[in-house]
Amino acid sequence: MVKSISMSELKTLLEEGGIHLLDVRERTEYTNGHIPQAENVPLSELADTYxxxxxxxxxxxxxxxxxxxxxxxxxxxxxxxxxxxIQGGTDAWPGLLEQ
Structure with a gap:
């Protein structure tokens, strides 16, 4: 079973530092706005890049x-x-998304 956490838990972890956050949306989605510190690794490319x-x-x-x-x-x-x-995805991010 996949472990999951809420967006508020992620926000706390990001503030504490030291985590590795991957955004698996497509590149155009990521470019249009992403959670700070997230690295883009599109799901469509994951089988080739994991x-x-x-x-x-x-x-x-x-x-x-x-x-x-x-x-x-x-x-x-x-x-x-x-x-x-991360439950809720970027839609649940409480702050501004980076561009």
Missing amino acids: HQLDASKTYHIVCQMGGRSAQACAFLEGLGYRTVN
Whole structure:
């Protein structure tokens, strides 16, 4: 089962620092606005790029509403990665999105 946390929990973790946040939305969605500190790794490219991720780290994964990030978490966990899905996605982010 995929672990998940709320957006308020993510906000606290980001303020504390030291987490790895992946945004799995497509590049145009990411460019139009993303959570600060998020790295764009589109779900459509993940099967080809996951090997670039460090398997010793835990990745917090976000999308627009939580569906694609749940898919990304399940895929990565099947390969031995540790992941946390962010409930509500960027739609639930309480602050301004970076451009």
